[in-house]
Amino acid sequence: LPEVRYPERLNAATALLARATPPPDKPALLAEGVSWTYRELDVLSNQIAAVLRDDMQLIPGNRVLLHGPNTPMLAACWFAVLKAGGVAVSTMPLLRAAELGKVIAKAEISHALCDASCVAVVRETLSTTTLRQIQIFEGEGGELLELARRKPERFEAVDTAADDVALIAFTSGTTGQPKGCMHFHRDLLAVCDTFARHILRPTSDDIFVGSAPFAFTFGLGACLLFPVWAGATAVLLEHGSPPQLAAAIEQFGVTICATAPTSYRMMAALPNLDSLQSLRKCVSAGEALPAATRLRWREATGIELIDGIGATEMLHIFISADEHQARPGATGKAVPGIRACVLGEDGQPLPPGRIGRLAVQGPVGCRYLADERQRDYVQHGWNITGDTYLMTEDGYFEYQARSDDMIVSSGYNIAAPEVEEALLRHPLVAECAVIGLPDELRGQVVGAFIVLAPDQTASEALKIELQLFVKNQIAPYKYPRFIEFRDDLPKTATGKLQRFALRQDRPA
Template sequence: MMGKTPNMTDYQKEYDEFKWEVPEYFNFAGDVIDKWAQDPEKLAMLWVDDDGNEVRKTFAQLSAASKKLANLLTSLGVGQGDVVMVVLPRNIEWWEVFTACIRMGALLAPGTTQLTSKDLQFRANKAEASCIITNPELAEKFDKVAEECPTVKSKIIITEPREDWTFYTEAVEAASDQFETAKTKSSDNCLVYFTSGTVGFPKMALHTHASYPIGHQVTGKYWLDLKPEDMHWNVSDTGWAKAAWSSYFGPWNMGAAQFIHHTDRFDPIKTLELLAQYPITTMCGAPTIYRMLVLQDLGQFKFPTLRHCVGAGEPLNPEIIEVWKKATGCVIRDGYGQTETVLLAGSFPCIEPRFGSMGRPTPGIELKVIDEDCNELPPNTEGDIAIKVKPNRPVGLFKEYWKEPDRTASVYRGDYYLTGDRAYVDEDGYFWFVGRADDVILTSGYRIGPFEVESALIEHPAVAESAVVSSPDETRGEVVKAFVILAGGFTASDELAKELQEHVKNVTAPYKYPRKIEFVDVLPKTVSGKIRRVQLRNQEWGKE
């Protein structure tokens, strides 16, 4: 089996000696993609769909396609610093768009394909996007609100032509493959992710050409443990920062090929079949995915090339790790990080795994558990997970919450950036996740702000008031639960609960809908009238 010696063999030595190297100018397309493209045969991706279609793309082909697209975008008036919204499933074009935008210095704003017309409008206006690239389903949604999005000057559609949209395939084919890569500074803006918080609508986490493209060197090298001969499969939606982590910067920093399965649903049996059929060596998935895989008869499958598996998004149950290890020989190694960061801690291949722990701090990251006064806490004492940013700010940290200086300031305390999570560290330096410090819900790898769900519910005439919290779930770890006070004239019933669920799916992205609804007469509140979500959450988790 290839690549048996991990990239990191002595954790402490690597951690102590690590130094970030950031040149003044850096462009991932020019400095990384084009470097691998010098070998015309070097495979960048193996793409398959549910119909058995297979496409192989080399780095050289990806490089050429991205130059053509950069020329097309330029001809449509997109310039350096302009925002391009990319809302695509796992089509090859997603990787081409990422590479082209970075190459020309445009600012990428990725989104999940589950967004509604209202979501698309909010994002286009908040980011002041000048271009949107999407598929027919979402183009239809966007056209409903296009007139309310004055900054969007160009619209590009993939797979089939549409009136008033530029057809990707034809236009890219006709463009020149000669394009001079923009001279982007490492400190220039590169991409922006929308991320849910406790209050208000999603905020924009802004990354530079250094923070993700260079920062994810540690993700790809130490945690994913990739080498140029590997084939990595990240089972993730393209709309989330996880895709930038493990479907773009992490693997390609290391020159590894990617396996991509283009599908509109997760099928555990199909996933296991593909894992057995193709020469996949490393795999990354949310804990929910592994939970669904271990429910299958794993004894039916052989995984001859698989050597390393990681999970992220929420802590993984030790029982799942045991079953998977027995079937594949691989220990699922946990990792911890955020949309705002690169990998902050991980169960790296050279350290002893402690099931349920998120591992030890990543080289280049000073990760601590601190109290209210910024004191580092002793072992086994719960506190806030924080990154030391003074005197040396680590490379893998976002620049700011774009256009919201107060929100940006709110996540710093003294010399630290606060992740918003709580944990404790054991005597050996392993971090153990306790929970969110706020009310954000982490389910199936998604991050959901209660406010967004409550806002959707209140639009229904039956809802007088609601409170949304996380609730335990065997498969998903936790799910969204809504406590609902009904308006006069409405009666609680299973039918009404289903109606409210459908309503939320239609008003906001479907993944946010409450899987559980409980009708109540009162909600716990503070003296100032704020809903005490913490009380409801503790009640759900048996802490009250």
């Protein structure tokens, strides 16, 4: 295993910005009507760091809320917080006051840098939280920028230890309440030195775009850390819906795109796929990638998707395969620098071909903010991600389900995503979620919640058709005995299905 070593004293913001030594006029960040060079990004983040220290009385170790959609200003603020020795806590731009209040309280946040478009919600939390200092930015202006522009161009970054906390990321709550995960300065480089260095392999000529906000570490890596680490260019989008993503790819000549499987499925259905010609590499993460989506994207663009499983607890992707090594039905192999195995009920590694709990180990690991579920996630030095996997003889990891989403019906193990994948191949099915429903006879039965394609009508006949459709593709015992049509499905802010919410909806 290639080992990654970092100096004992390390500030990730200066290390990342100093590493690439791009020509000073090289664009670092692009957005609608905005283009910032590496030098502009470095200087402005120095000046904001000075505002944090001198005007906002930030003390190293203080936690700073970064609230707003992905913009060059938010990126400059992120680097500034780290330079000033603060701990960055990015939050999803659409959070409501009650949710934001919980995050501020849990992370004991004292300072905030906030986009004017979402400041109201932050102000609502003021009376009930520890938050004391707020500065607001507005596009290329605002109070914060006015203060910043009066500061010197240089700033001596705080001499942080490599294992000082640099950020706290909150999980998206696929299985319940969001949990805060702490990551060190060195972790920010470690994800670049594992996934980016060995799998993505960007060059300084690449232009990145992604749909995930910085608050989702998939987005922080793919839209900020990796491009800066490579001395490349990042296009920042405030809204990353599939049509907006496709438009940005055309407008900016994007070469690397990172988004979720659903988004690739929807982009592949857009007219005029020629506009995606500039693309070179595409990363899919966040949810299992259906083989049909991989195929559709290859047919549409000629590009083999780079699937990768990551987690907030691990900061970024730990199992993946590049475009040459990709294998349909498998997420990939352990990323160089990271170890992975499949554990049995007894906590011992299973031989290849057996289904069990995925366990990973590497330079980055889970460190929950409160004790929360630390002992469930980290066992004997292994991070237990909560996913069920099978490892093949040659080290490929095949995703089965979230451990909570394995359905046991009449003694059979049925992975919810496999049934969903079969249903999604039907042209009338737009979205679906499969869960186990309690059943006296069978223990559990397979239940499917289905959103139909626009203008389609639900009927009993269609239910039967869909059941047959599944039986014809996968083992017949896996077919959904129960089907319900819905207008929409419960999802997290990062767009993931909340199967637990469907289970809670339906008491035994």
